[in-house]
Amino acid sequence: MDAGDLQFAFVETRLNLEPSSLANVVNIRVASANQSNSIASAFSRRSDNRETEAETVFDHKNLAKAASIYHRKHHETPRGFLWRLLENNTILSIRAVDIAQSGGAADATLIINFIFNTPIAPNCVALADPEDLDALLVFVLDQANCLHTFSLRPDIFRRKSSLEPAIDDLCRSYTPSGLSGKLAHRLTAVNADQVLIALHDGGLLRLDRNRGHDHPYFTESMTNAQSWNYGVRNLFSRANTVKFGKWNLDYSTVIDAQTSNLDTEQDYLFTISLDHRMRVWDPKTGTIIQAVDMLNDESDAQEAKKWTLDPTHTNLVRVLNVGGGRGVVTVYSPKGMGQFNFWKVTALEDGSVVMKPFFTDFVFEAVSPSVSDSWTMADFAIGLQENDSFDIWVLWKNNTTYRVMHHSSQVAALSATWNNWELVRSYSLPTTATRSGPCDPADPTEGWLQLLMRPGRFTRATLETALAIYERSIGTGLVQQRSKNLAESICSVVSSTAALERNTSGGMDYEQFRTATDTHWKRFYRLVTELDKQRGDALSLVYDSRCDMPWIVCADYISAIRECNGFERLYWNGTNSSLTSDDAEAMNLLGTAMDFVGSFPENFLQTCNAVLRSELYEETTKSEMDRIQYFYEKAAFWRGIAEDDCALVVEKLGQNFTNVTNEVYNNIFAHILSSKASEAPARFPLTSIGRKLMVNIVQDNVDMFWIIFFTQLILLVHMEFEWEDEEDALHQRVTIGSVYSQTIDILRRLALLKWLTQTEMNVSVHGSSERVEDDSRKPGEEIHLATNLEAYLSKDLGVSTLNHEPMGLSLTEMAASLCAPDSTVTISVPLVQMHLIKDDRPDMALELASFSDQEPFSVYVLGRTHLALRDFTTAASLLRKAAVGMSSENAEIVHMNANLLADAEASLLGHGIAKYYNHLVTLFEKHKAYSYVLEFAQLAISMIFPTTADGAQIRSEMLSRLFNASLVLSRFDAAHSALLALREANPALQKACLARLVERMSETCHSSELVSLPFPGLTAAVDDVLSAKCRSTLDVVSGPAYHQVLYAWRIRHNDYRGAASVLLDRIHKLQRSGEGDRFLAEGVTDTPITRQYLLLINALSCVDRKQAWIFSEELPASLDGRTAVVVGEPKRKVVTLADVRKQYQLELDRIAAIQSNDFGFEEGDVMEP
Structure with missing residues (x-):
């Protein structure tokens, strides 16, 4: 069946797996039977063969061939682990992927790469969570039939110092004798003490761990689904087998298996075999409890055997424990067009089970995304909500393209609601960068770099590989300079292919150069997107039932599926959704604005953006109506509008725009201004993974909201001046001034968030919340790359609970709340600037100046920014301007913390103007700007009154600093005055200063001035x-x-x-x-x-x-x-x-x-x- 016109109810958010720092990667070489494990160099497996094709290296090192996420059931923090197989299945990479964690736990940021000498066998990685030990057990079977068991404590994902002492005890290797001469087709961990290996001949090799015994590590036993002579039969006959590579697989070979205890004391194993049958096993005894056809088709056995499953189909059964010894087993059969079937399972006291299909007269034909394309069901997951709603998530694939669909209903109503599927909106890349025009001050290269280097979009490996391919295509070879960063390397290579030539009149043809440059950038961008498609090969679909969070695991990234909020549903579904009358009117206005502005020529859009920048960042005393008039005249977009475009607006919004009312605008603003984010305290902060995911969600929301409200602003200005009679003007019935101001406020907030989420900087590992305690790191590995939103707002982002929290919806609401101008998460621009100054990035702090207001604290921080940039004149002017506000008792000092201002500095603010100037003296003295030290010291002295607290101490200190600055500047008159004033303030200091003055003036040939100066009492x-x-x-x-x-x-x-x-x-x-x-x-x-x-x-x-x-x-x-x-x-x-x-x-x-x-x-x- 086809999905048809189904609605988008969920949206996918990508998360790259590139480590933020090389310090977070640990390579461990797994020893063979008679060797010990060792920590390998992070660069030990990098190929030095430069003749190797860049695409091959990219595929080999970055694209996983198998991957999934495992969530522990018995222990917390970290609970979720991502495992991937890299480099031709010779590397098993494991990392924690929790979104949030308890506040007291250190963030688990280390990535553990286990390097094997022999490739890992397909489908032979299994994870388990022991109840009596806070550890992750990983079972890995390599192609040499050696079973490796890893016991990984949580601390080794947090700090290397916990890993090194336990390196020899991490892994135990065992070669089962039962695998001799057999092919292991699948490995399944029943629990932490029992592993089952499905063999090619239909047998199951059961391995029970012997705790406390080293030899043998496992006890082996063999069981099978056939009669006692199945082994002899398969030795001499190829009947009832399926060819798979070099092996013949028996019809009873297990191709998928799931375990569950059905809320009892006994474990059950549910398997799917090539013969299209589902079997329920008792893992302890190896006996089959129940065996049924997957679709309950009990036709003639010989007829059934004519149709077998493909051995590559591995995700065919899922078991849901509903409690009380009951469960729901969902199976998928690719038979025909593909069918699902649902079984009710009940565990009995004697250890047997009863299996009955929920529906016997209804065919649950799989609903694919479309019938026009060939889609294959790649994976599915099931879950049960607290309201007993049964959820099904299905992953469909068409080559490297994938789609996810969702169905939710009560189990009993599945047949009635089977066609009511919902879609997950897939992540999509921009097709091109905004084209630069003659009136655009930005170079075309800048727009393409912003597109390519946007945080979270492309990995460094993707861009480097694309650059290598591009260099090879233009015949320049690998000329990337190591001294250049990646952005500079890309610019130098791509821009070198375009030349500035003269036009027919002899002048420089800048338009041709701009077009040629844009063409070359498009070629390079196509290379990047083609590589990115390879990264998006979906490998598995995982559902975290505790957090109600589905994940898509791809070759080189993972995607979180989150629920859309009301505004996103309205935006993504448009007129296809069933809307209320109010929402329909709002959607009509939104769609009209986007269609209207979408028809603008590129140069008019650039002009509108330029005028908008002045509205967003410049202070104005104009009224709201004057600002609208100014925007209309300066943007002058009416020159590029066709009559048909105007007529279309009138057609959709009515004559004189009668369909546009205050209520429609209020409905639109309500969707973004009324955040539904939880007001409960965020007791569980986001992890590094959670912060990066939040940044990507905010980026997506900012892009969506920017398009909506930018087009609304243009349409509003257009409608205001499209009238013939004054009484028909829009402002007669709509408060357009308020609408305009609200829209500008929203766009200003979005512009700030865009800057925070798209600018990156190197942050000290030890100075951030992403702290990894380790003493063995190299000096160059002490930093990691993070966006400014991650670096400075992470403490404000978190969730209220980790259990049964709808994590996807929480992230959606959190991101929407950040975008709202009245958000509960306050983004203090001055505090972010102070952080940047502290991290030695005053250049970035200056970029934020356009978002600052004229409050004293903002002016003070801007002055500190210019001071850090050594623009002393501007800094002094701004700091003088902030003097009154920052010296009052109501100054915003309470909002600062010790990380931004030292205690000594904070004590001088908000305690009188004399202490404020004292603070400024200290700041300028640190930068050796002694002329301003002299100025502010004199101001501080002049502002000391009899009622000034600590006046004598401040006077003495200021006179001393005034004297020192005067000496440096050879301002001996000022130094002499300060010296004489020290007689009452500090006589001991006066004598020391006198010697320095005499010595300085004598050495600098100012003896005549010295002799002429009066020194009362000091002759x-x-x-x-x-x-x-x-x-x-x-x-x-x-x-x-x-x-x-x-x-x-x-x-x-x-x-x-x-x-x-x-x-x-x-x-x-x-x-x-x-x-x-x-x-x-x-x-x-x-x-x-x-x-x-x-x-x-x-x-x-x-x-x-x-x-x-x-x-x-x-x-x-x-x-x-x-x-x-x-x-x-x-x-x-x-x-x-x-x-x-x-x-x-x-x-x-x-x-x-x-x-x-x-x-x-x-x-x-x-x-x-």
Whole structure:
């Protein structure tokens, strides 16, 4: 049967399986019988053969050939596990796929890859959940008939440190003797202690685990569905067999098996064999309890054997435990057009079962998605709701295309409602990027990159493979540079194939270049989509009954099936759905708007988007009606509208648009504004898988809502100006101003969510909720890639319960709630910006500036953003603007947490304007923007009043920072003022600052300013500082001129004898240094020493003759370079003015003798022969 015009009630959301970080991948090489397991390098299996076709490598490494999800029954967190077979069935990859978990549990993010030396046999992976041990048991049979049993504790999916000590105990290998010479067709785990292997000859090999015994690990026993001589018969006859590869499969060979205890103490095994029969086994005894035809067709046995099942059909039976020893068994038979059948199973006290078909006179012919195509039932799942509603999920395949259908009704009403199926809307890729036009400021490449690099759409392996194929097709070879990221590599290769040429008039033909570039991007995009189709080969359908959540497991991704909300049903089904009158009117308006705007030329759409950007991001003081008028005039889309398009709008909405009313708009807004998300506290946060899934759902919702409300905005503006008489205008009966404002608010919220879900950044593993505790990681593996929505809003996303929570509907409502402007989940743009600044991404924080308001906190954060970008002028202006609001007691400091602001910073906000400026001083000081440190320190000091809390402490700190900034900037006047102000604030600090000021001014040749500055009460201190510097200075020629400064200082303060002492000390150091004989003028006796003698004589001549004397301290006799070695106390003597004149004359005579070469010899001089 054909699905016909059925409704979409569910929608599929894809989830890529690409790890967010290489640190999350662990490769374990499974040992053979006599070896031990080992952790393999993450890159050890990568091929180095560059000649290998990119498509083959892509298929080999990324596309699974078998995969499914197993949900544990007895233990939680993690409960769901995805297993996949990769690289020609030589790698078994297992990871946790829970959507939410208890708040106290660490997120299980590790992916465990078990590498086998021998490929795994088809259909020979089984998982079990032991009741008495919190672990996952995995049974794997390889093609060498070796059975590997893995015991995986939950901690090994959380941290590598838990894995390494237990590596040798993870796996036990056992080779069953019963498999000798036989083909294992299927492996089934009855429970944690019993495994059944279906053989090609119809037999079942039962393996019972021996706990506490290593040899043998299993006890083997054989059973079969035929008579005792079945083995002998098959050795000598090929009758009643089906050819399968190199083997002949007996009709009784089991091709599908399911286990259930039917809510009793006994396990039951339900099997489907090639002979189209269903058998119920007692696994403990290996006996058949019941055997029936799948469709209850008890015709002649010989006739029945003429029709057998295909050995590749493996998903044919499902068992549902309804409690009280009862169950429902659903089977699918591909016989004819395909049929389902439903059996009522009742367990009796003696261990037997009674099986009866629910319906004997009704044929449950399978309903396929369409009759025009050839569809094959690939898998199905069943479930029971709390209201006893029986659910059936069916996966149909047509090559790599798949569709999922759903049916729900009471079991007793199945026959009456069999044709009432619902559809699951499949994920679809965009056909092309929005074409760039002449009026579009964006380059065509930007649009294609946004399409290709959108988070969650394509994996890196897909894009890299497509790039390699494209490079090979254009003959450039593998030229991708390792230094470039993937986006840059794609741009450089694809864009290189288009050239900018001249047109016939000689000018640059930009339109031709744009068209050529767009063509090459389309070619590359087709390669990507073809590879993506291979990723979408559906392998299994899994239903999580506890969370009411179906999953589609594909070759390289999984898809969650979630229930549509009312708005999505309205959008996806349109006029095909049975609508109320109100919804029909709303749907008519929605459809009309999309059809109307869909007919616009591309350049007019670009103009509308450009005008819309100004409406979304720019502040305006215009009234609502003025804004509509402005939009109409600037967009000017009426120039590109055909008369037929306008007539079609009138036809659908009535003359003068009479069908458009306030009630219709209110109905549309109600669907998005009235969120049905649970208001119960989200006690169970989303896992990393859940967060990525939520991001993808939000992306899909944003795309849908954006189309709806963008087209509504255009149609509203169009209708407002389409009238002939004033009384017929739309604003006469519809409050279009309110509608316009609400639409803009919704679009602004959607634009913010689009940015959050489509921008990615590297987030520290240890700094996020996706934390994996491990000390063995490489430094380059400490980060993972995440969207900004995941990184900064994850703590706000969660569910209220994990048991019987309709998870699909919860995710739908959660995503819809995020899209609503009045959502309970507040997206604080300033807080997101603060997170980005903290994570060293101020460039991203600046991109969010267009979404900020003019509240003080928003302005403050924007100032912090510019400060992090080192735009100090803009930062200072914004931070000054936010001063009053951020210093008041009602500031939004309560919304910040310790992760964003240090305690010391937070304590300075909201506690007065002086402390706020103190905070700004700290910020600019960290960036060494000392001019603004000086400014804000002065402002902070000016805002300290007698009533200011901690005023004295703030004043002292600000004066200190003001002084430091002034010194760095050589603003010595400001430094001097701060120094003098420190006398009362902090005298001890003043002395330290004085020494720094004197030293700084002396070293930077500002001695004249220093001497002229007043130092009330500090004159002696300045003299002491300079005196100490003079004493410690030996190099008086090229070193700082402390002697000259001190000389000038003392002359300024009429201390002539003190000035003379400084000069005499300098004379002695010049004499010792050997620099005193350097002539300063040719032909005269002008040397540094003679000049100092003249200054010394002049200084002593300025005092009374009786006071014209000074003390002289002899320098030590030995000098080591520029460092004096003092032995004992220096000699001290009195030097008078006459002594100085005498020494000056002796110096003159010595210089004259040197000039005339008049050198005398003294006794003891050695002469050369």
